[in-house]
Amino acid sequence: MDVKKIPHINEVSAFHGEYDPKDCEPKSTVRFDERQKNSKKVLPSIEEAIKRSGLKDGMTISFHHHFRNGDYVVNMVIDEIAKMGIKNLTLAASSLTDCHWPLIEHIKNGVITHIETSGLRGKLAEEISRGLMDFPIIFRSHGGRAAAIETGELHIDVAFLGAPSCDPYGNANGYNRDDENSSCCGSLGYAKLDAQHADTCIIITDHLVNFPNAPFGIAESRVDWVVVVDNIGDPKGIMSGATRYTKNPKELLIAKTAAEVIEASGYFEDNFSMQMGSGGASLATARFLRDKMIAKDIKCRFALGGITGQIVQMHEEGLVKKILDVQSFDLIAANSLKNNRFHQQIDASYYASYVNKGAAVNQLDFVILSALEIDVDFNVNVMTGSDGVIRGAVGGHPDTAAGASLTVVTAPLLRGRIPTVCERVNTICTPGSTIDVLVTDQGVAVNPNRPELKEKLIAAGLPVTTIEKLKERAEKVVGKPEPIQYTDRIVGVLMYRNNTVIDVIRQIKED
Amino acid sequence: MNIITTGVAGTMESSDIIVTIEPKANDGIELSLESDVMQQFGKQIEKVIRETLDELGVKAAKVTAVDKGALDCTVAARTLAAAYRAAESTDYVFKEVKAK
Numbered sequence: 001m002d003v004k005k006i007p008h009i010n011e012v013s014a015f016h017g018e019y020d021p022k023d024c025e026p027k028s029t030v031r032f033d034e035r036q037k038n039s040k041k042v043l044p045s046i047e048e049a050i051k052r053s054g055l056k057d058g059m060t061i062s063f064h065h066h067f068r069n070g071d072y073v074v075n076m077v078i079d080e081i082a083k084m085g086i087k088n089l090t091l092a093a094s095s096l097t098d099c100h101w102p103l104i105e106h107i108k109n110g111v112i113t114h115i116e117t118s119g120l121r122g123k124l125a126e127e128i129s130r131g132l133m134d135f136p137i138i139f140r141s142h143g144g145r146a147a148a149i150e151t152g153e154l155h156i157d158v159a160f161l162g163a164p165s166c167d168p169y170g171n172a173n174g175y176n177r178d179d180e181n182s183s184c185c186g187s188l189g190y191a192k193l194d195a196q197h198a199d200t201c202i203i204i205t206d207h208l209v210n211f212p213n214a215p216f217g218i219a220e221s222r223v224d225w226v227v228v229v230d231n232i233g234d235p236k237g238i239m240s241g242a243t244r245y246t247k248n249p250k251e252l253l254i255a256k257t258a259a260e261v262i263e264a265s266g267y268f269e270d271n272f273s274m275q276m277g278s279g280g281a282s283l284a285t286a287r288f289l290r291d292k293m294i295a296k297d298i299k300c301r302f303a304l305g306g307i308t309g310q311i312v313q314m315h316e317e318g319l320v321k322k323i324l325d326v327q328s329f330d331l332i333a334a335n336s337l338k339n340n341r342f343h344q345q346i347d348a349s350y351y352a353s354y355v356n357k358g359a360a361v362n363q364l365d366f367v368i369l370s371a372l373e374i375d376v377d378f379n380v381n382v383m384t385g386s387d388g389v390i391r392g393a394v395g396g397h398p399d400t401a402a403g404a405s406l407t408v409v410t411a412p413l414l415r416g417r418i419p420t421v422c423e424r425v426n427t428i429c430t431p432g433s434t435i436d437v438l439v440t441d442q443g444v445a446v447n448p449n450r451p452e453l454k455e456k457l458i459a460a461g462l463p464v465t466t467i468e469k470l471k472e473r474a475e476k477v478v479g480k481p482e483p484i485q486y487t488d489r490i491v492g493v494l495m496y497r498n499n500t501v502i503d504v505i506r507q508i509k510e511d
Numbered sequence: 512m513n514i515i516t517t518g519v520a521g522t523m524e525s526s527d528i529i530v531t532i533e534p535k536a537n538d539g540i541e542l543s544l545e546s547d548v549m550q551q552f553g554k555q556i557e558k559v560i561r562e563t564l565d566e567l568g569v570k571a572a573k574v575t576a577v578d579k580g581a582l583d584c585t586v587a588a589r590t591l592a593a594a595y596r597a598a599e600s601t602d603y604v605f606k607e608v609k610a611k
Contacts, residue, residue, distance in 0.1 A: 386548065386551065416579070417547075417548050417580035417581070418548060418551070479552065482551050482554065
């Protein structure tokens with residue numbers, strides 16, 4: 001019969017004519033264990049993978065930052081791309097750090113002409129602050145980047161994703177279930193999203209394991225090629241054994257006060273939800289909160305975000321019921337992701353996007369964040385240092401600040417001679433309208449748009465003052481700093497989480 | 512106060528300043544300053560050092576200061592101590608160092 005004559009067949013979508021056995025690949029009859037040894041996805045070199053990806057001048061490549069300062073993948077891949085003579089690329093990494101200084105050479109040679117990232121540190125950041133690149137760096141928050149990728153506005157041609165374990169078909173993970181693996185990074189939250197949306201996805205691993213590498217962070221259905229290399233990173237730089245617990249009395253005082261603020265805020269009730277940063281004071285706050293949870297006999301419904309051993313300990317004690325993990329900050333967190341059933345790996349979109357159908361930051365009761373600077377309008381800078389040089393990362397700061405019912409910023413009033421509270425921050429990363437409370441070692445300030453919160457904190461006997469008074473106090477001790485000198489040239493653009501420009505970074509002026 | 516030898520006071524610890532004062536043939540204070548907070552506080556640190564030496568009546572000296580974010584009171588105290596040592600004087604006048 002003629003299948004085209006079937007009634008309404010032309011109105012049926014995904015109709016490709018009549019079945020013909022010749023159209024189909026012959027089935028393999030080799031035993032699977034043999035077959036997986038010859039998986040066509042596994043390529044002998046990064047060079048071969050770049051060739052197969054069809055990477056050309058002017059395209060966009062992406063990387064994740066789960067290997068932090070121990071990452072070898074970015075430098076390894078871009079060295080190879082440079083050797084192949086490909087130029088004018090956009091590097092859209094989820095973040096970049098100190099170890100990526102060799103990019104300076106590739107920028108000078110025209111291999112990389114534009115960078116999008118959440119952060120930048122070290123020599124590369126200094127060079128960029130001094131005007132290395134013509135095209136300003138585009139800084140996006142984790143949520144803003146996720147949104148840009150999933151709407152297709154930031155189109156990734158080729159994603160090069162390092163993975164501590166992968167099977168011959170591309171099921172990749174941030175740890176290894178089969179044996180000890182030194183380059184464990186835990187969650188692959190930022191890589192998951194890139195794998196989902198890149199035209200070509202290449203997994204780079206130093207640990208090829210048998211299929212199926214389950215449960216996996218990245219699924220084979222999204223992976224084009226797998227390359228095995230000797231080392232994807234330096235385990236010591238990828239993560240520490242356990243995130244350091246501060247002994248600094250100033251940080252402990254801030255943490256104790258922050259915990260008291262949360263307790264008095266009205267958000268510290270049974271089944272609350274929270275996110276903690278990995279800074280000293282923020283981590284210590286978790287410990288003070290733990291004691292309060294036990295005393296009050298309440299539980300946390302879920303902890304979100306960058307996860308540390310402190311949160312894992314509370315999870316294993318039954319104090320935190322579930323963990324949503326976009327990035328594991330230490331080995332305890334990574335091992336928990338592997339071993340604890342209710343420690344869930346999430347991607348960057350689920351974490352913080354503003355355009356998807358639901359992001360976990362919007363389900364937060366409170367978040368504790370840090371700040372390099374905070375001004376009298378509560379705007380926060382986490383990007384440029386006191387000398388105006390780039391040395392930070394936006395991360396999920398603006399995303400969680402906007403999503404949480406209570407956003408607490410913890411910071412010392414002074415760092416050496418530099419006041420944290422100032423008239424106007426060097427760079428606005430998070431708008432003051434989303435910050436509710438500032439906790440310093442010398443007092444607490446509540447955003448005037450939260451008068452009811454201020455009442456509660458005063459009633460609880462907390463040292464509440466105004467942010468203007470904190471600024472005056474700082475200036476009384478250290479004096480009034482002279483403003484940083486910049487040229488007119490823009491070297492960086494800060495995109496708020498909805499991808500609108502919230503601020504720019506200018507080239508520093510040098511004598 | 513006459514500077515007759517090399518006097519040093521302070522440390523390289525953060526929030527401190529190390530001040531070295533040496534003799535100089537002709538009148539005038541020759542100051543070289545390095546600071547972690549040069550942009551924000553360089554002028555202020557220089558002012559404190561010069562005023563402190565002026566109050567002591569130091570007319571000629573070569574001053575080298577490496578600052579690690581010291582407060583004004585520390586800058587003044589280290590400058591005073593270095594000057595006394597460089598003048599080989601022990602006629603200390605103990606008093607509160609006021610912010611300039």
